[in-house]
Amino acid sequence: MASVETAPALAASWRRCRDDYNLDPNGAFPPMRLTDSEIRQRFERTLDRVEFGSGAMIHMRKVVRDTGYSVLFADRLGVVVKDFCDSETAHRLRDKGLAQGSVWNESVVGTNGIGTTLVERHGTFVIGSDHYHNRLKEFVCVSTPMVDPEGDILGVLTLAGNAGIQPGEARLLHRLVRDSAGWIETALFRNRFRSHFLIGLAQAPDINGEVFQSLLAVDDGGFVAGASESALRLLGAARADVLRQPVSELLGVPLRALEGGMGRLQRLDAQGGDAQYAYAFPNGRRSSVVVQPPAASSVRVRGPARQPAGPGFERLAGGEPRMQRNVELARRVADADLPILLQGETGTGKEAFARAIHMHSSRSDRPFVAVNCAAIPESLLDSELFGYEPGTFTGGLKQGKTGKVLASSGGTLFLDEIGDMPLELQTRLLRVLSEREVTPLGAVEPVPVALSLVCATHRDLERMVAEGSFRQDLYYRIHGVRIALPPLRERGDLCDLILSLAAGQKCSAGPLSLSAEALEWLVSHPWPGNIRQLSNVLRLLALTCDDGIVRVHDLPEEIRAGRQPASPGRDGPADTADANRDSLRNASDMAQRLRILQALRECNWAVSEAARHLGISRATLHRRMKEYELARPNG
Template identity: 35%
Template sequence: MAVVNRVSDHIQEVQRVAEGIASERDAAIAQSWLRCVSDYQLDPLVLQEAYIVPHSELKEHQERLDKLLNTARYGLNTLYRQIAQHGYVILLTDADGVTVDFQGDRATTWELRKSGLFLGAEWSEARAGTCGVGSCIYTGEAITVHQTDHFDATHAPLSCTAAPIYDVDGSLAAVLDISALQSPEPKSGQALALSLVQSCTRRIEMAALMNTFRRDWIVRLSQSPAFLDVDPECAIAVNSSGEIIGMTHSAQRLLAHIHHTDWRNPSVLLGSLLSEYFHLHINELPTLSRALPTEERLISTRSGELWFAHALAPQQLPLGRRKRRVSSEAFACLYQGDRAMERLAQQASQLSLSSLPLLLTGETGSGKEYLARAIHQSSPQKNGTFVAINCAAIPESLIESELFGYADGAFTGARGKGKKGLIEQADGGTLFLDEIGDMPLSLQARLLRVLAESEVLPVGATKAIPVSLRVLAATHQDLSLGVQNGRFREDLFYRISGARLAIPPLRARKDIVWLATKLVEKSASKPMVLSASVQHLFNTYSWPGNIRELDNTIRFALAFCLGSEILPEHLPEDIQGWLTRGSVAENRCDSACVAGDILSTLETCHWNISETARVLGVDRSTVHRRIKKAGLSRHYRPS
């Protein structure tokens, strides 16, 4: 009877909060209760047992966190040894709230499973109401949800303490939770649990950063010199240009604090210079090594705070692996001097050595297939076949037979001996699925089976054929939005996006002229150069068609250029129009001023057109155009 009364009292309290009546609960708990009612349409009167996802779905959630699980394993085992005797269990969930790892007393397996403290249990707020994991995911903060703090009275006996684990790019990766079936009444008694969980997540994030950026500078920070080298509070990964490329969550908050920005927007922090936050240049990092006593490794932030710093130099690859990585010129030919492309090439080079499926994103024509081929050429599958499939170019009526092939006599008009599909042709090599966002839903299911089972079933066949291949996919669409709209399968999305590489648009790159020169060398039948005005135009034009448009522009120009220098008049009319629009300000200048400037230079150069063009930094055609516009000749001066 007492239990029934407690449940009734709890439900009434939740209802009062939902009606806007003040509560003595922590603000985070009261706000979560409101979300449960208003956002998730949960009813406190409806008591629900914990939900455990099917085994096949659990495997998919585990695969997404496979790397993190390997990194976190030691820390989780250590934490469990500390708390097991006090009746706690450990749950590690992904960012969706699904438990992908679990440690608990086997003697209480039935009770734990019934309460949802078990492998595969989903603890999102939308599913379970206010709870440690779900509320932690929503707020991004560590939290304790103690007993009747839970929205659903079913979970009222539990005490759950959870802390977020952030990826090196600042995004939420997982949640670590320790929970107990029974615990003392005062919530304050869970303060130690909260401290233990936060300490463990901080160490896991530190290990993940160290493992990910072994080939880059890592700056570890602490406000205590005694703990700097053994247990720092946060760490930042920096590339050779001094740009921030990774961080622990504590560092994410520190950087955001220094710049007065929201830590929930990590993209603002990544790619910025370390010197924007600290009075520290990349060239000074070697002075922060262990060769110097910790007390002397003191740096200051731009906001005036002092931190002790320990800089770890990039690790050198073992000689054998170093030769293998450096010997490949596949990535070097993709860019020159562009920082964003350099970062992309470094990531792609490292990922090419793994079997992880990669999703390449970027605008149409930005060079996704070039990058895919470079990854293949640098991978262990480089001796296999690279098969590229444009999912948007093959008619829907043919795409199934093209991808999967067909058996003998599968349909009217089929070849007598059948046909090997493109997927099977990629066996032992790389399958590149370009514009995968345009693949019909019906075929997405079949492709998922190929990737999950490593076998392909031709149309009309009864026996599957085993295949071993590396999958690279590319799209210019937002596939996560496609998942939300039901146009793209969520399970396939996670299957193809083990890691994602975003290719910058051409207009954002700093090496456009270099790239244009390479395209000229590839297509020209004789030595050709780009004039200064064409180079300027290429650097200022918006390039909506990206590299594909640049390549077409170069080939167009070569068809009309009879000399050895490509000039603006050799370019397509729409690009020449851009040059005209860019010259509006010049055309509005006072004609006498323009004429005087060109005349002065002409006379200084004794009317040598080539010399005048060199002094003005333009090409010869521009000089002739300005002479004509100003009405000049050797014997005429403007009045």
């Protein structure tokens, strides 16, 4: 999220198009589009951002519905990975290339909202003739960048439509885009630091939107572990000057007084400045504090009490037999000196499972340190993992940095998406695991470490070993115990799981409830984002459902677009075959279908073996397979 600075940015962009890119304003069009395989890969890499941003993007689409605008999310290379397009003008935009998979890098198509925003790193609106390419002059693009919790640009949020608007209207649209981007950044920040103590900053004694976007994350030692872009602007400080600083010195706020006044607005005495206001409110299992940034002082912060993190094994297992077996295995090895490798698709709950292992072990009162190897730029991953000594390189913290490996000593180090770790760092990690010591960058002597290792990946590491993209010796070093987490669509307890998670969501009318038809749609959805996607959908429904009962028309478009409704008169066609195929009229029928599908998959579609596993005859299984139209997939 960033402010809009348009005129100078457009002039600079045109110069780049003419002098650096040598682009022809009448050249070939539309822009290049990735292959379907490449689109899937880029979508998977940004799935967490798309999921966390889906609520904001759906809200944007509702606001501009029937105005001819499309809502687009492009990644950091300018590739559109998600688009919301439901009007005639928006379909024309797709014809021009503003659709999923199209590349809008400035060096490819010239001045445009997405590409120019990525270069300038702040919001832009490009109206009509502001575009460099003549084929784009009938359109307007209002864009703003989004940054991840580490301050790196993760993509661009854009509204695109007809160019027949005035700059004043464009500024209003930009406010919508900017606020939505801020919502997505906040959701990502809160997820990244969900186990930390959060502090919101505000300029005035009001509990408003600024409070929830201007965030600092504080670790158990009272040090700042993360800062949102909005918080840095309020503090007037660079990220490097804030991170790892004692929050008490940074803010000068005695948290004990704030904790004592939780739930009400507090006025605090400012030291040499304006009055300070604070509001303490619960945030998950920790307290979050909202304060106005005052002058610095030497007040010491008392960190929040340590409490168990994340769901326990019982909740993770549910009624799914494979998960129950996984939990039993994890209980047995939680305290063993064996590395654990978790494998499963994106969103299957690998980090939650790793946290449950940690909390079940004798190390539960020691640090659990999570590192997403795919989320940290390759140039920073070395220093993030192994740390560095003071003065090692220009731009580093003056006091140096403790790496994640050393920070996890005595506890659990969780390396998520280890399959994305560069080969050079694989070699360093292997040495650390073999010798049980780490040498920070710039250090001479190694430092001993005692840690328990849990790794996770959605990739096929054996295939990567065969291809030479993952070290074989490291693979066997981390492969002490392998636990495979099933995707959501294959879980036999999917119906019960959805109902359980929905009951845990509170809306204005009480706990969230699902109509039979809505439950049917949710159970039949493939859930490519798995538990993470399901949780986000249910959270959205809790916010948008007025009477607390979710019906089919309340479901997000991406759910309803997955298949046709089950019967006529309820938003769908009167095709009897489709209705019979999709109409599982109650929860027990749906659960039975899923149990049969799970058994067939586990038995590699051997019908006799699956029938024995289910405790029914082969003829009965054939009849139910026909009833539910279950057939072995080709290949």
